[in-house]
Amino acid sequence: MLCDFALGFPAFVECVLDKDRTLRRSFREETVTDLLMGGLVMAGGRQLIVDFPDEPITGADMEWNFVDVHTSTFFRLMLQAKRIYGSGSIWTRHCYRELLYKPGRPPEFQATTLCNAATASSVATYPFYIFYNSRYTCDLARKMGNKTISGVNIADGYAIENLVVSANTRALRTSNKSLKKVESKLYPLSALLCPPRIGRLPPFAFTSGTRPAGIYLSVGQKTVGVQMPPSPEDIRGRIIALRSGSVSEGVGPEQKFDGLAPAVPAVSRDIPADVQAVLSRRWDGGYRARELDRWRLTFITDSSKFEEG
Numbered sequence: 001m002l003c004d005f006a007l008g009f010p011a012f013v014e015c016v017l018d019k020d021r022t023l024r025r026s027f028r029e030e031t032v033t034d035l036l037m038g039g040l041v042m043a044g045g046r047q048l049i050v051d052f053p054d055e056p057i058t059g060a061d062m063e064w065n066f067v068d069v070h071t072s073t074f075f076r077l078m079l080q081a082k083r084i085y086g087s088g089s090i091w092t093r094h095c096y097r098e099l100l101y102k103p104g105r106p107p108e109f110q111a112t113t114l115c116n117a118a119t120a121s122s123v124a125t126y127p128f129y130i131f132y133n134s135r136y137t138c139d140l141a142r143k144m145g146n147k148t149i150s151g152v153n154i155a156d157g158y159a160i161e162n163l164v165v166s167a168n169t170r171a172l173r174t175s176n177k178s179l180k181k182v183e184s185k186l187y188p189l190s191a192l193l194c195p196p197r198i199g200r201l202p203p204f205a206f207t208s209g210t211r212p213a214g215i216y217l218s219v220g221q222k223t224v225g226v227q228m229p230p231s232p233e234d235i236r237g238r239i240i241a242l243r244s245g246s247v248s249e250g251v252g253p254e255q256k257f258d259g260l261a262p263a264v265p266a267v268s269r270d271i272p273a274d275v276q277a278v279l280s281r282r283w284d285g286g287y288r289a290r291e292l293d294r295w296r297l298t299f300i301t302d303s304s305k306f307e308e309g
Contacts, residue, residue, distance in 0.1 A: 001227050002299075003194035005043035009036065010189060013151030014135035017083065021136060029081040029098075032132045033061055036152070037295045044299065047229055049278050051296040062130070063296040065275050066232045070304040074268040074275065075232035076125040077192075080114050080157070083132040084179065091140035091149075092180035096131065099177040100164055111161040118157065123272050124232070124265040126239055127157025131186065137179070146183070153186040156243065158261035160185060192238055196227040197306055228306070229299035232267040239264050 013032055020026045041050055062079040086094025101110045111129075118127040131153045141149040163185070167176040175181055230238070243264065271279070278298050 001043040001045065001196075002040070002229055003190065003196040003227065005039055006188075006190040006193040009039050010151035010153075012039075013132055014138050015151075017132060017134035017151070018136055021087070021134070026085075027083070029061065029083050029132065032083060033081050033295065036130075037062075037297070040297060044229065044297075047300045049281075049298040049300070051278055051298065061295070065278075065296070065298040066230060066235050067271055067275060067279070067298060067300050068231045068233075068303050069279070069300060070302045072269065072271050073232040074123060074271045075235045076121070076123060077128050077235070078114060078118050078125060078157070079128045079130045079154075080110060081130050081132065084134055084137050086137060086179075089140065091137055091144065091146075092183070093178060094137050094140075095178045096182060097177060099160070099182070100167055100173060109161070109164050111157065111164040115157050115161045119262055124236070124268040126264060127161075129155045129157055129160045130189075131155065131182070141179075141183075148186050148188070149179070149183060150188060152189045154189055154192060155182070155185040155187065156239075156261070162261075187242055191242060192235065193230065197230060197234065197301060198227065228301045231301050231303055231306075236264060236267055 013035070016032065016035065017027060037050065041048060061081040064077040064079065066075045066077075067073075082096040082099055084094050085097050088094070099111075102108060103110055104113070114127045118125040133149055133151055133153065135151070138149050138151065160182075163176050163181060167173045243261070275298060279300070
């Protein structure tokens with residue numbers, strides 16, 4: 001279900017952001033992120049728990065925690081959201097006007113805060129940007145043969161930080177937040193959430209004669225499976241594949257990174273205490289967590305139930 005959502009949700013975002021072209025106010029990143037979280041909650045079902053991270057400290061709008069309860073392994077993504085702005089007919093001039101945002105005292109690029117928090121983390125953590133684009137922008141790009149840009153794109157946080165900190169002249173401060181410069185860093189959301197893992201269900205898991213959404217029968221076999229979130233090892237492997245350029249549709253890794261980036265951390269072999277507490281609340285029914293500033297999602301998988309292949 002998460003993979004299906006990752007493939008379908010970007011088109012919805014395109015339409016939402018296109019609507020605000022006729023309104024007096026624009027939808028902010030927070031609005032689209034709320035919609036994204038709601039969709040993920042519905043798609044993730046019982047294998048996803050919702051909580052909130054702390055933006056002033058981490059620089060992140062979202063924190064996605066991937067947990068394998070069978071191996072007690074863990075991998076965290078920290079995501080910062082930005083939306084596109086632009087009304088002209090040249091799509092490359094549309095821009096993420098808040099990309100060079102500097103919060104805090106003393107001020108520091110938000111991208112630097114995000115990446116530093118990920119690098120300094122004691123558990124496996126990696127930074128990402130998530131970009132929201134309107135249908136108007138996407139259609140202009142598609143008419144020019146660009147197949148990458150959609151309603152939702154992701155980008156490696158270190159690649160975006162390199163772009164941000166290198167904007168040291170007036171001209172670069174304008175150009176480096178333009179879609180012309182950012183486009184070469186973008187991937188589809190499905191690059192993280194697809195393909196799905198298929199988890200085995202026990203025989204006679206349902207007997208009504210109908211197949212609930214998300215349940216799959218293996219072709220030529222009698223096993224029944226359900227889509228499960230990517231495991232921590234899956235997510236780490238997909239990040240490595242993205243950085244190598246092996247899933248970037250012909251765009252080489254040298255175009256994704258304008259500078260050096262830390263190595264992708266190995267998955268953590270222990271689940272952090274705060275996430276373990278989230279899991280405990282799920283298991284004992286005490287589901288309410290302490291309030292935080294932004295969305296935090298915990299994707300739960302069990303590798304003991306993975307189907308081979």
